[in-house]
Amino acid sequence: MPAPAAGGVRLGPLAHHVGHALRRAQLAVFTSFTALLSQFDLKPGELGVLIVIDQNPGLRAIDVCQALGFQKANFAPLVRGLARRGLVRRRSSTRDRRAQILQVTVAGKRLLTRALRVHEEHERLLSARLGAAATQRLIAQLITLAQPD
Amino acid sequence: MPAPAAGGVRLGPLAHHVGHALRRAQLAVFTSFTALLSQFDLKPGELGVLIVIDQNPGLRAIDVCQALGFQKANFAPLVRGLARRGLVRRRSSTRDRRAQILQVTVAGKRLLTRALRVHEEHERLLSARLGAAATQRLIAQLITLAQPD
DNA sequence: TATTGTTATACTCTATAACTATA
DNA sequence: TATAGTTATAGAGTATAACAATA
Numbered sequence: 001m002p003a004p005a006a007g008g009v010r011l012g013p014l015a016h017h018v019g020h021a022l023r024r025a026q027l028a029v030f031t032s033f034t035a036l037l038s039q040f041d042l043k044p045g046e047l048g049v050l051i052v053i054d055q056n057p058g059l060r061a062i063d064v065c066q067a068l069g070f071q072k073a074n075f076a077p078l079v080r081g082l083a084r085r086g087l088v089r090r091r092s093s094t095r096d097r098r099a100q101i102l103q104v105t106v107a108g109k110r111l112l113t114r115a116l117r118v119h120e121e122h123e124r125l126l127s128a129r130l131g132a133a134a135t136q137r138l139i140a141q142l143i144t145l146a147q148p149d
Numbered sequence: 150m151p152a153p154a155a156g157g158v159r160l161g162p163l164a165h166h167v168g169h170a171l172r173r174a175q176l177a178v179f180t181s182f183t184a185l186l187s188q189f190d191l192k193p194g195e196l197g198v199l200i201v202i203d204q205n206p207g208l209r210a211i212d213v214c215q216a217l218g219f220q221k222a223n224f225a226p227l228v229r230g231l232a233r234r235g236l237v238r239r240r241s242s243t244r245d246r247r248a249q250i251l252q253v254t255v256a257g258k259r260l261l262t263r264a265l266r267v268h269e270e271h272e273r274l275l276s277a278r279l280g281a282a283a284t285q286r287l288i289a290q291l292i293t294l295a296q297p298d
Numbered sequence: 299t300a301t302t303g304t305t306a307t308a309c310t311c312t313a314t315a316a317c318t319a320t321a
Numbered sequence: 322t323a324t325a326g327t328t329a330t331a332g333a334g335t336a337t338a339a340c341a342a343t344a
Contacts, residue, residue, distance in 0.1 A: 008212075009204075009205055016288065018272060018284065019193065021295070022178055023193075025171060028296070029168050029171055033168050034310095043310080048169065052161070055158075060325080062325060063157075064158070066158070070312090071312065073312090073313075073314080073326090076328075096321070096324090097319080097321085100326070116162060122168075126168075130294070135167060138167065138287065138290050141287050142167075142174040143174070144278055145178055145275060148177065210302075210303065211301085219335090220336065222304075222335090222338090223334075225303065226305090247301065247303070248302060248343095
């Protein structure tokens with residue numbers, strides 16, 4: 001069986017490999033999603049952080065990092081930006097004064113509501129291309145691959 | 150139905166979204182693959198370029214870019230590095246002296262053979278976690294998502 | 299005028315290490 | 322000693338614009 005071609009170019013073993021397909025899909029999906037989110041001056045990572053804090057009010061910064069797979073070093077400037085824009089509030093925990101307790105502000109919730117509408121619509125478009133059931137299977141498979149080893 | 154939790158943290162809508170799952174899977178797969186490839190002093194993108202040139206001897210640089218989704222500006226330093234290491238040969242096309250004809254050298258083929266063995270083994274491990282048939286379906290879905298709009 | 303390849307440059311995402319203040 | 326958060330920094334990956342040589 002000859003290797004499938006892309007625009008006349010043979011990809012050889014690359015054509016059957018998960019890693020390559022993942023890269024191409026991730027780039028395409030994030031490019032369109034980032035463009036959509038730019039109307040709110042939000043990046044995908046920032047929206048993710050807003051969602052998780054909103055779903056878990058009073059969560060510590062390090063827990064948000066762990067849930068989203070962020071390094072804490074990269075989380076600090078991100079959440080500082082959100083705080084500066086008045087979208088999240090940070091305060092020290094009274095029980096452990098090292099920890100930062102995070103909350104989405106009223107303004108943050110307002111922006112989040114609007115951004116989530118766009119997010120959902122984007123996901124609907126993706127899902128429509130694969131079918132609802134296949135999309136759910138895809139997500140489950142991706143989560144499996146995301147597990148360490 | 151409550152939103153699924155990850156380590157006690159509710160991800161809310163993120164849990165059902167393709168974009169987030171793609172990001173997590175891509176990061177995990179590329180991290181382990183990059184580590185494996187480092188024994189050959191190759192990055193995933195460099196291996197991809199070697200594979201495509203090997204599969205299509207005499208291809209022009211711009212065709213490799215298009216096949217792999219590279220910007221030509223980013224391709225230039227990558228292929229220059231491969232040429233400097235004696236893994237690929239570049240020569241001007243006699244028909245169109247603007248174009249660069251690319252070929253994998255003997256040393257390049259030798260390295261490619263070794264790297265492909267590791268590549269295949271990595272893919273086998275991924276595939277084993279999902280099952281062969283499911284993996285093929287996954288790749289097909291990812292290619293669908295990678296299409297523009 | 300358009301195309302191939304190069305250079306310069308910038309932005310995002312991710313990573314490590316060293317620091318602080320607490321515990 | 323260990324942990325939560327910060328800062329500084331570096332490395333990939335990707336993007337645009339301007340340019341030279343050629344078509």
